[in-house]
Amino acid sequence: MEQLVQKLKEEIITALNLSEMKPENIDEKAPLFVDGLGLDSIDALELTVLLEKKYGLKIKTSEEGKKVLFSVNSMAEFIRENNRG
C-alpha cells in the first residue's frame, strides 16, 4: 500500500503538472480539492483519466468520484480493492 501511495503521488504530480511539488509535500490523508492541493474540476477529470489509463479503472458515478478522489489514500484504496481480481 505504501508503495502504491508513493507511486500515485508521482503520477498525480506528472498528470497535473504540479512541477513545484514533490511527493513528500503531498499529505496522503489530506483532501485533494479546495484545501490540500487546491485542485479544481479539470484536475478531477484528469485524475479520472489517470485511473482509467494507468489502472484500467472507471469511476461510475459522481458520488463514487467524490469518495475515490477525496485523497491519495482513498485513490490507493480504490485501486487496491478493484485489483483484487
Add this chain to the structure above:
Amino acid sequence: MRQTCIITSFCAVRDNKLILDGKLLYESATGDFTDFASRLYKHSGISYPKFHKMDNLCKLGFITSEFLLKDKELSGRYAGVETGIILMNSSSSLDTDRNHQNTISDRNEYFPSPSVFVYTLPNVVIGEICIRHKIYGEGNFFISEKFNSLFVFDYVSQLFNNNLVECCITGWVEINGSNYRSVLYLIEKTGKTESGIANFEPAEIEKIYNRK
C-alpha cells in the same frame, strides 16, 4: 466623444528575450519556448502554480502581461470593468489543438486529456490574464494572418470613444511549434497618467511591434 490615448508601456517576448519599454530585461541563450517560459517565470519572482498547467499560448500571454503590468497598480487605478483586453494572432490555438489531436489519434490509446482540451481555444489566454488581474471588461481575441495595427487601433479606439474602457491591454500573442512572439501594449487615456511611451496611433503601434 473622441478620446486621445497613449501607449503607457509595452512588453515584447521573442527569440528567448523579454523587452519592457524598449529595455532588455531578460535573455536566455538556449532552450525551447517551454524551457524559456519556465526560466522567465522564475525570473519574474511570482508564485502562481497554475502557470505550470497552462498551455504554451497562455504561458506566453500570461508572462508577457505579468511584466507589462508589474508595478502599474492597475487594480488600484481602474475598476475591473474599466479594463479591456484585445488580442490577436495568426495560429489561434493550433499548437495545443495538435497536442489534443495526439491524445485521441490512436483508437487503442484513446485518452483525451481534459487539461489539454480546455486550452483548445485562443481566448483562454484572455481568461487567464483576467483571472490573475481581476479584469472584467471587454475581451476579444482576433485571428489575422499578420499583425494588423490599423485594426487594433480602430477596435481599441472604439472602446475608448464609447466609454467602454478606461484602460486596455492589447497586442499580439502567437505561438506555433518553435515559433513564438508576443507584443503587448498598455493603453490609457491622456491625462490619466503622467508619462507615456508614444501616442496610441497605427504608426507607433507598428513601430513598436517591429522593434528588435
